[in-house]
Amino acid sequence: MSDLNSMGRAFLAVMRRDLHVFLSYRTRVVSQALTSVFSLTLFYYVSRLVHVTGFATPASYFGFVVVGIALLSVLYSCFSVSEIVRQELVAGTFERLLLSPFGAVRSVIALSLFPLLYSFVMAAVTLGIGCAVFGLQLHWSTVPLSIPATGLALLAFLPFGLGFAALSVATKQGNVGTTWVIALISIVGGLYFPISLLPHWVQTASKLQPFTPATEMLRHLLVNSPQSTPTGTAVVKLLGFAAVLLPASVFALHRAIRFGQRRGTIIEY
């Protein structure tokens, strides 16, 4: 039990360290909030300019896309862990994490927590700006449910980040494929437009990943968008993805670290 407590405190220590480093860059929050404002402005006018099939009003498409933009920041944070690992390798701090009683695998998982939490906050800020500046109508009665739903989505998304972190440990490159994977997910996950617009085979393929059900569920809870599958089914799907992919990604990370230790390349960068 005391070991579990120590481990919990070590996870918190990594998050606290990331917070201190984050706060040392004073303009970062402002810069990211401005990025949100500009993205929302762009899509606000696109929603008014173009009539999108399946949306009764410009406001309903705007609500749809704002949730997509908010989720995209969460998605980016999941994948950012590979670049963070790369930075730790370059700084020589990965070596120290590996040689700590906390260990490398736990450390990498811990490294992903602050970016996830921060992206959660930034997603809320994006929605807040959408409401305050662009008149986004949230479905307040189900908004509180979106918090546990986002937590569940994070559990289903995190394995992708850990998988890419394993790749980063093995290949010493931070962004191996993450950019195009995120771009692909934003298309097949329906972040900017409904997947019903995509070819049938792409729609089928999109069911093989957790982003589509998570996006659809969160949209339903936040802006009352219609769902193609009930919330319960989406929850079961996400739980299933998390249950299978989390252990698999942790295993992959462990193997990547052991591979580097055996070859002696673990701290190369």
Next chain:
Amino acid sequence: MTVETLEVSSPSAGIARADAFPLALRDVEKRWGKAQPPVLEGVNLTLELGTRTWIGGRNGAGKTTLLRIAAGLIDPDHGRAQVWGRTANENRTRYQRLVSFQPAGDRGLYARLTVRRQLQFWARIAMMTPARVRPKVEETIDAFELRELADRRVDRMSMGQRQRLRIAMTFLTEPEIVLMDEPLTSLDDEGAAILDLAIEGLIARHGALLWCSPTGEHEQLEHRFDACWVLEQGRLVPA
């Protein structure tokens, strides 16, 4: 729970059980690429409690590789490194609690954290109890004369100051075995004296030190060590 015992043929201990020593390297071999000659070949070494051991060698002789294997950072191709009879892969948490490694160079620090926050972070990652973290960090700040720098960010410190912090981090958790790779790099006389005191403390609490540095340093440092070896063509020979 069983502890595997190994007979170890060691320059410093003759034939003995591996679990009788805080650190034992047995028949360690490592090569970088199959076509390359081994960097380490049949290296046997034991550290005893309350002793200081020095390993020298020319640049590229394999000193850092030896330390990395001893620290549990990388695996040998053959042989094993054991702390009280167990390898890092058998019980990594225990191994890393007992061993502290100060790598060569000036890396391994978070540039945007202050000295105090850096020490607090590594104390927590070492899974120290919360009640112990703060006093231990403050004690370390004083012991390594970092008080004036405690709230300064690392990227605003000189190389020598960073080295002092790196050494402070090595001793922070009161490890039993300390492995140091060229610890005098960038240190001034005052820093070197502080390091001496830290090593005295380690020896006083029956810890063991393994110090690696280029051969030239040996002439100045010989009096400080209980055993001195040189790595030549992958093998340990008496200095």
